[in-house]
Amino acid sequence: xxxxxxxxxxxxxxxxxxxxxxxxxxxxxxxxxxxxxxxxxxxxxxxxxxxxxxxxxxxxxxxxxxxxxxxxxxxxxxxxxxxxxxxxxxxxxxxxxxxxxxxxxxxxxxxxxxxxxxxxxxxxxxxxxxxxxxxxxxxxxxxxxxxxxxxxxxxxxxxxxxxxxxxxxxxxxxxxxxxxxxxxxxxxxxxxxxxxxxxxxxxxxxxxxxxxxxxxxxxxxxxxxxxxxxxxxxxxxxxxxxxxxxxxxxxxxxxxxxxxxxxxxxxxxxxxxxxxxxxxxxxxxxxxxxxxxxxxxxxxxxxxxxxxxxxxxxxxxxxxxxxxxxxxxxxxxxxxxxxxxxxxxxxxxxxxxxxxxxxxxxxxxxxxxxxx
Numbered sequence: 001x002x003x004x005x006x007x008x009x010x011x012x013x014x015x016x017x018x019x020x021x022x023x024x025x026x027x028x029x030x031x032x033x034x035x036x037x038x039x040x041x042x043x044x045x046x047x048x049x050x051x052x053x054x055x056x057x058x059x060x061x062x063x064x065x066x067x068x069x070x071x072x073x074x075x076x077x078x079x080x081x082x083x084x085x086x087x088x089x090x091x092x093x094x095x096x097x098x099x100x101x102x103x104x105x106x107x108x109x110x111x112x113x114x115x116x117x118x119x120x121x122x123x124x125x126x127x128x129x130x131x132x133x134x135x136x137x138x139x140x141x142x143x144x145x146x147x148x149x150x151x152x153x154x155x156x157x158x159x160x161x162x163x164x165x166x167x168x169x170x171x172x173x174x175x176x177x178x179x180x181x182x183x184x185x186x187x188x189x190x191x192x193x194x195x196x197x198x199x200x201x202x203x204x205x206x207x208x209x210x211x212x213x214x215x216x217x218x219x220x221x222x223x224x225x226x227x228x229x230x231x232x233x234x235x236x237x238x239x240x241x242x243x244x245x246x247x248x249x250x251x252x253x254x255x256x257x258x259x260x261x262x263x264x265x266x267x268x269x270x271x272x273x274x275x276x277x278x279x280x281x282x283x284x285x286x287x288x289x290x291x292x293x294x295x296x297x298x299x300x301x302x303x304x305x306x307x308x309x310x311x312x313x314x315x316x317x318x319x320x321x322x323x324x325x326x327x328x329x330x331x332x333x334x335x336x337x338x339x340x341x342x343x344x345x346x347x348x349x350x351x352x353x354x355x356x357x358x359x360x361x362x363x364x365x366x367x368x369x370x371x372x
Contacts, residue, residue: 013076015040015168015200016061020070023053023060023224031056031224033070038168043194043201045215045232047208049247053224054204055172061202062094062170075167090117093166097173099153101145106137106152109145110160117164131159135189151182155189162193171203175210187213208249212236220244236292238368245290245370251329251339252291255372258283265364272335276311277367286372293329295366296340298350299359310361314338318356321347328352332360 016038023031031053038044038061048054059065061072063085072079074088093113101109107128114124132138135155140148148156154174161169175183191213194201203214211218212232219229220239228240239245245253256270258281266279270289281287301315316334323329328347332338338360342350352358 013040014038014073015075016202017073018061018070019072021057021060021067021072022069023056023065024068025056029068029224031060033057033224033226036219036226036229038200038202040200041198042216043203043214044217044219045203045205045211046219046221047205047211047247048221050206052221054206054221056224057221058094058170058172058202058204062092062168063089064094091167092170093161093164093168094170094172095154095157095161095174097176099145099150099157101148101153101156104145105141106143106145106148106156107132107141109156110141110163113160113164127163127165128159131163134162134193135159149182150178151186154178154186158186158190158193162197162199166199169199169201171201173205175205175207190214208236208247220247222247239290239370241370242288245288245368249292250290250368251293252289252296252337254289254336256287256289256369258285258287258369266369268369270336273314275314275367276364277369278365279369281369281371288370288372290368290370291338291362291366293339293341295362296338297361298330298332298340298342298346298352299361300350301357301359309363310366311364312367313359313361315357315359318352318354318358321352321354332358334360 014037018033018036021031021033022029046054046057056065060067079088110132111124111128114127132141135158137152137155140152175186187210205211215232217229218232218235220227220235222243227244228235236248239248239250242253254270256268258266259269260267260283264278264280266277266281268275268277268287268289275289277289314334316332318330319333320331321328326344327341328344330340330342330352340360
């Protein structure tokens with residue numbers, strides 16, 4: 001079954017543009033974003049720690065929080081004091097962390113927005129039937145909202161939002177209150193729906209994995225300021241500073257100095273070792289060497305040549321083992337600490353234990369240098 005045809009014509013240009021966006025709450029500046037553009041059809045994921053201003057940014061873009069200063073353009077139209085905000089909001093849909101369902105059946109909740117807009121009953125029924133089925137809750141249509149589980153209620157919220165055929169969809173940490181299996185299942189469903197519909201989406205989360213799963217671009221918000229905005233692989237693989245690096249999961253951050261540079265390959269002195277990193281930074285530059293734990297590989301110690309294609313191989317001893325669900329974080333002391341993650345099965349197969357000697361390898365392209 002295909003989705004009902006959207007009444008919104010496809011246009012060129014950005015869906016949202018914010019310039020000089022400032023929001024004051026409680027006498028303090030909670031948000032200050034000089035420039036932000038959301039392209040039509042993209043999913044923009046905004047991540048950051050609690051209290052960073054993520055929800056405020058989303059609500060400002062969704063016209064739910066007034067700007068202290070700055071300009072917001074929605075589909076090329078400047079939003080100002082004289083704008084019909086109700087009409088503009090009807091072209092958007094927002095899903096919050098709490099489902100916010102009313103005291104009625106699931107189906108009545110899904111159709112509520114359509115009925116308030118005065119759509120013909122046949123169109124209301126068509127859209128409701130489609131989205132109830134698409135999110136796997138058609139069999140619960142007559143159930144009362146209070147009888148739904150957390151996952152079912154959030155599916156109802158998403159069905160209600162998509163039924164409105166919004167020009168821009170805002171998602172404010174919609175999975176935060178769900179258990180891990182339900183969250184994973186619902187994210188998979190949402191990824192597929194966003195791919196099918198192509199609706200412009202702004203998605204706020206503190207969960208890095210959710211941002212990676214959903215975002216075409218990822219913005220990192222800290223202290224109310226957008227610190228980095230780029231493709232997920234750039235943000236997570238090449239953070240702009242130490243704070244961003246820590247937040248996106250760079251668990252190994254080591255001070256070093258570039259010794260030599262040749263053909264975009266830097267030789268970096270790190271404590272008593274030298275490592276090679278893909279970088280154009282010049283010799284003499286003080287840097288931070290950053291590595292994600294999944295990019296560090298453990299091996300049993302071996303003498304002679306290595307079968308690994310990684311340019312960097314160091315020997316050390318296991319100094320810490322930290323279980324993380326299906327994974328184990330392994331800290332290896334090799335003159336400085338390196339953190340790797342392995343599966344529990346791999347940890348058992350290698351019989352990893354404190355003090356055990358191991359080799360660690362990582363590719364020159366896996367490490368990232370931040371100038372100091």
